[in-house]
Amino acid sequence: MGRRKRRRVRPRPKPQLPTEFECPACIEPSRVPTVQVLIDRKKKVAEIVCSKCGLHETRTIKKLDEPVDVYGDFLDEYYARLEEEEREEEVAA
Numbered sequence: 001m002g003r004r005k006r007r008r009v010r011p012r013p014k015p016q017l018p019t020e021f022e023c024p025a026c027i028e029p030s031r032v033p034t035v036q037v038l039i040d041r042k043k044k045v046a047e048i049v050c051s052k053c054g055l056h057e058t059r060t061i062k063k064l065d066e067p068v069d070v071y072g073d074f075l076d077e078y079y080a081r082l083e084e085e086e087r088e089e090e091v092a093a
C-alpha cells in the first residue's frame with residue numbers, strides 16, 4: 001500500500017469586489033464608505049445597510065448580482081424616489 005497522497009488545496013483568492021459603498025442618504029459627503037451590501041444568495045435578497053444614518057433596505061436580487069450591482073440599482077431607485085418626492089412637493093406648493 002502506497003502512502004496516501006495528500007495534496008494541500010490552497011483556497012484560491014477570490015477577486016475582491018467591493019462590498020462597501022458611499023451612502024446617498026448621509027448628508028455629509030464623508031467619502032467614507034458606510035454602506036454595506038450583504039447578499040443572501042439562498043433567499044435571493046440583499047440588505048443595504050448604512051452604519052452611519054441607519055438606512056436599511058432589503059431588495060430581491062437576481063442570481064448573479066454582485067454587491068456592486070445591487071448598490072447601483074439601489075442608487076438609481078433612491079434618486080428616482082427623491083426626484084418624485086421633490087416633484088410632489090412642487091405640486092403641493
Ligand SMILES: [Zn+2]
Nearest residue numbers: 023026050053
Ligand atoms: Zn447613511
